[in-house]
Amino acid sequence: MTQVLAPLGVVSLILYLFNSFTSLSITVFQHRFSTHKSCELSFLPKFIFRVWLWFTTGIKTREWVATHTKHHQFSDKDGDPHSAVFPVKRKFWGILKFVVWDGVWMYVKFNENEDEVAFYSKKFDSDKVEEFFSKNSVLGLTLWFLLLLSFSLLIGSYIFENAIWVSILCSVVLWVGTVTWSPLAAAGYVNGVCHKYGYRLFKTPEFSTNTGLTYYCTKKFYLYPLIPFTLLVDVLIMGIALAGEPWHNNHHSNPRSAKLGFAKWWEFDLGWVTLRILEKLHLAQINWKHVRK
Ligand SMILES: [Zn+2]
Ligand SMILES: [Zn+2]
Numbered sequence: 001m002t003q004v005l006a007p008l009g010v011v012s013l014i015l016y017l018f019n020s021f022t023s024l025s026i027t028v029f030q031h032r033f034s035t036h037k038s039c040e041l042s043f044l045p046k047f048i049f050r051v052w053l054w055f056t057t058g059i060k061t062r063e064w065v066a067t068h069t070k071h072h073q074f075s076d077k078d079g080d081p082h083s084a085v086f087p088v089k090r091k092f093w094g095i096l097k098f099v100v101w102d103g104v105w106m107y108v109k110f111n112e113n114e115d116e117v118a119f120y121s122k123k124f125d126s127d128k129v130e131e132f133f134s135k136n137s138v139l140g141l142t143l144w145f146l147l148l149l150s151f152s153l154l155i156g157s158y159i160f161e162n163a164i165w166v167s168i169l170c171s172v173v174l175w176v177g178t179v180t181w182s183p184l185a186a187a188g189y190v191n192g193v194c195h196k197y198g199y200r201l202f203k204t205p206e207f208s209t210n211t212g213l214t215y216y217c218t219k220k221f222y223l224y225p226l227i228p229f230t231l232l233v234d235v236l237i238m239g240i241a242l243a244g245e246p247w248h249n250n251h252h253s254n255p256r257s258a259k260l261g262f263a264k265w266w267e268f269d270l271g272w273v274t275l276r277i278l279e280k281l282h283l284a285q286i287n288w289k290h291v292r293k
Pocket of ligand 2: 068255
């Protein structure tokens with residue numbers, strides 16, 4: 001049993017790091033740069049984010065931009081390509097179903113309409129790299145599995161002398177765990193939970209929310225002792241694993257701001273921190289005019 005549990009513990013940690021980087025790639029490259037033009041990126045970070053997304057998601061940036069652009073135009077109204085609360089006001093199980101299935105299904109259905117995709121992705125600048133990745137999304141996902149398998153066999157079986165079947169199991173868990181992350185986290189959680197549960201600091205016309213827990217503990221004196229724990233959850237899950245995207249009501253209030261976690265002190269935003277570092281390295285340029293302080 002321990003020969004499986006120890007490697008699976010390591011796999012869980014790797015999954016956390018890998019999926020955080022997937023969220024970071026989506027929010028910086030696809031969301032803040034490609035869709036909202038809230039920053040410029042140099043070739044190097046752009047290429048790293050694209051390769052990573054090619055391996056772990058198979059998402060075509062043009063389709064992502066089109067879906068998200070339309071989401072902002074018709075948020076939670078007729079025409080929203082993936083509203084979790086319109087036209088049916090879902091309750092808990094309905095939102096859970098949206099996170100697990102409906103979010104990604106609606107995304108796929110929307111992108112079957114080429115006219116709509118072309119219309120809503122007009123501002124997206126494609127290039128040869130993008131075209132290659134878009135045409136070969138299955139190749140990216142296949143290469144990703146082969147990479148994971150090679151590293152698992154090399155590190156797990158050759159260096160740490162685990163049984164070969166344990167290494168194969170670890171690579172399968174890593175592949176499934178990374179490939180299912182963007183449908184669940186981006187299409188499901190952000191578009192589902194972040195339009196239903198959480199606090200609203202801005203009276204926007206749709207139902208967007210921020211889903212941090214610390215907010216609730218600051219409201220009642222007797223909940224103050226819980227703040228260190230809720231802060232840990234907010235930073236590790238909302239800020240890092242989801243790279244700041246759950247500060248979604250902030251985002252809808254000011255979509256062009258490169259900073260999403262701008263309203264409260266606990267709203268850690270890995271996407272913003274990364275952009276600041278890239279800017280210091282002259283690898284990104286933030287559109288400061290729209291940044292909310
Ligand atoms: Zn939204
Ligand atoms: Zn947006």
